[in-house]
Amino acid sequence: MFTAQPPRHFNSTITTSSAPRSLAAVIAGTRKHGSIRRTPRPELGTRATGIRSIRAVISSEDKAVGTATPPSTDSNGSLRSSSSSVIDVRAAITIRKKMKEGLVDKIADRWESFMNGIGQGIIIQMVSEEIDPETNSGKIVESPARGWLPKPSNRSYILEYAANFTVPSDFGCPGAVLITNLHAKEFYLMEIVIHGFSEGPIFFPANSWIHSQKDNPESRIIFRNQAYLPSQTPAGLKDLRCQDLLSIRGNGKGERKPFERIFDYAPYNDLGNPDKDEDLARPVLAGEERPYPRRCRTGRPPTKSDPYSESRIEKPYPVYVPRDETFEEIKEATFSAGRLKALFHNLIPSLAATLSSSDNPFKCFSDIDKLYNDGVLLKHEDGKGVLENLLLAMLMKKVLSAGTVLLKYEIPAIVSRDRFAWLRDNEFARQTLAGVNPVNIERLKEFPILSKLDPAVYGPPESAITKELIEQELNGMSIEEAIENNGLFILDYHDMLLPFIKKMNSLPGRKAYASRTVFFYNKAGILRPIAIELSLPPTQSKPQNKHVYTHGHDATTTWVWKLAKAHVCSNDAGVHQLVNHWLRTHASMEPYIIATHRHLSTMHPIYKLLHPHMRYTLEINALARQSLINGGGIIEACFSPGKYAMEISSAAYKSMWRFDMEALPADLIRRWASHMVCHK
Missing domain, CATH: 2.60.60.20 (PLAT/LH2 domain)
Structure with missing residues (x-):
């Protein structure tokens, strides 16, 4: 083996490869x-x-x-x-x-x-x-x-x-x-x-x-813009194709540097910060007990308090992602990642502190209306430098005055037409199909409703929703006929949340129930809720700690019914963010993105098809681990599960996530029925 001779002068000499075999x-x-x-x-x-x-x-x-x-x-x-x-x-x-x-x-x-x-x-x-x-x-x-x-x-x-x-x-x-x-x-x-x-x-x-x-x-x-399968790679490019893949796999050692393009795997072990506060310690999401998709490896040293947890990088320092996965300047201007972090860490705590202060609580619905009509006054030092640079015109308005910031939210379209629409049953049902979380409602296929949890731990599997209670709302139809005619639907968060309810309720200021909601689609084409079951884990004195609520016929039962719907909405918001949005949309995609880069050349036709759909996901996920789903982050502060939020996400991944059921029409067929889904 011998090497090509380098040219003596770039300006006058060009060389081609002569005889080296490497x-x-x-x-x-x-x-x-x-x-x-x-x-x-x-x-x-x-x-x-x-x-x-x-x-x-x-x-x-x-x-x-x-x-x-x-x-x-x-x-x-x-x-x-x-x-x-x-x-x-x-x-x-x-x-x-x-x-x-x-x-x-x-x-x-x-x-x-x-x-x-x-x-x-x-x-x-x-x-x-x-x-x-x-x-x-x-x-x-x-x-x-x-x-x-x-x-x-x-x-x-x-x-x-x-x-x-x-x-x-x-x-x-x-x-x-x-x-x-x-x-x-x-x-x-x-x-x-x-x-x-x-x-x-x-x-x-x-x-x-x-x-x-x-x-x-x-x-x-x-490589040039020509797709080649591995077997079709021109002879002159085969070694380069292998070298390019090897260069981005890394060796699994050391801390990653910002200029690198290394795609490697790591567990979710950087959500907690036990070195800062014991209460910020979070379990590692990996293994049989708490399975979770892998994230992109960053290689930071472990924390001093827990050798299995990776030390964190807090804002404003960036978390490593492969260099080309970071936001471009144009993308950053539109997505405004830095401004969103400022929003999460500066604006929301200020707003929450203002709204939760002893002299300004929500005492009635009119106080909520004031968010849209009158706005909220924030101290100028809390909002300074955040609101002035925040591009959220469709979400909120701002008016700056001496020493204060007046924050006004845009009125939601449904509220602008009907101030109390959100209280009504038909709007509650519509949101399950056309709201922010339309992917959990499913057709009720059998009755009675049974839990799949261990009865030795969580009590009898039968739901407290009885046949007699349901048939009172079916306009003379039997429950068997309603199921046969595809008229009954269910929003079931019972099994997902019940194992965590005791932990959630131990947090200060939190109160939650595992919920089931049954809907009836009548002949007039209207979907409405007819029964809500709220459950707590069984105790020695109450082995069956379940209660069912239906439409009220007096002021007290009517408002109890609305409170039951509020608990369902709270559960729905948490499941939407932790499971359907974060887990199924972001976290579960990350290992596939890493695997694609590690195993498919940029020349591969499948890579060229996938690349536009993968871009920036790793950066968004890294920002989420830094500010959103981390211990003490926005999700834990704003949603009922609190510090147990990511454990619920892990449990959902273990019990329900399947690759072959995530796409359409498989998901619709699973939740509805094959004959109800258009396959064209």
Whole structure:
């Protein structure tokens, strides 16, 4: 084995791979731990003008090509050298800088642009899809990016540079480029387009951060926009395809750095902070007792109090996610991640403190109306810097005055039409189908209703909702006929919540019941609730601690019925956020995203289909672990389960989550019936 000789001067000499049998050696001249590295090059010389000397190394022997005249353009717009044995091609490199720059950023950009312009900032290596039979390696040419191309006047943050190559006429179609960033910091590469080959313009979409050589000496591999199954990979790209996958898997050791692209697995062991407060300790969600989807590994050291828990990073410091999974500037401007964190940590506690203070509690429904009509006064120091920068126009309004912030919420559409609509049974039922959580109601398929919990622990499995009680609301129809006609539905949170009710009720200021709600869909096409069962865990004195509530016929029973609906809504809100939203939408997706990046090349057609749906999910999940679902976070503060919220989410994952039942129409068929679901 031997390596290709590096060119003496970038400005005048280009080399192709000659004889090395290791692709990494062709690219770098060295191999270390299976990674791709470039051999340190001589100082870049001054760019030659006029006639360029070209030295091409083809196969195992050097063939002097001689002196080439400046390139000319053929009828197809391709660059051609006067010599028939070589082709002159040009790569257009598109880089995006920050849209909003400070003074320091502008100075740094000017320097980097200058270094790029003289060819000392970015090195491009172009790899052919064809293989040299004597080397078993793809042919390679190298050139620095230098010079500026005209840029659109309406996009000043877009920069374009050119790299000129002279390649043998039998070089073949380029299938990959390797980027080496000689700058001290990363840059964002949008794309590379190579002009001059008979195939026409060849596109290499990147949309990726290219790390600095100081952070990582390995070159970045970017493949052209052509999908290949592994068995279809051109011979010249097979080694690169494997190397690219290996480079993002990591070795499971050490703390991840912000510039890295490592996708690895870790359990949910960073939600608690026992070093700060014993009450903030949270169990690790993993294993048979508390199973949970894996998250992206960050590798932070363990806490001092619990060796199984990972230490936390609190705001404003970011949690590691692979570099290209972080929000782009455009995405961050719309999603406003930093502002949402400010909202969670600054605005909501101030608002909660204001609303829960002893001199300003909710004494009646009119106090709730004041949130929309009169607003809430916050101290200016609590809201300063948050509301002024918060983009929540559809949610709330703000009016700033001396020393105070007046916070006014937008009136919900249903309340603007009917102030007390939310109290009515038909709106309660409508919300189960068209509200924020329409994915738990299901058809009642059998009666009596039975629990699947252990009767030795949680009492008799039979529900307290009886046949006689239900038939009173069926307009003369028997319960068997109602089930046969698909007229009965149930919203059942009994088994999910009952094991946690005792813990939840031990928290100060919390009171909860496990609930079941039965609905009847009558001949008039109206869905309405007809019975609510609220349950507590059995005790020695009350082995059957269940109560059923129905429509009232006097003021007392009517308001008890509304209170029962309020408990159902409380349970529904918690299940929506912890199970249907967080678990089924965010957490369960994360291991699939990690596996996709670890096992599917960016050339794989399945990867290309999945990538738009996976983007930014890891960043959103990391922000949630930092501020939303963590111990003492927003979910625990605002929902009834409190500190046991994520344990409930884990229990739901254990008992109900199945990959093959998450998609449509399987979920609808499971909850409703096959003949009720349109399969077209």
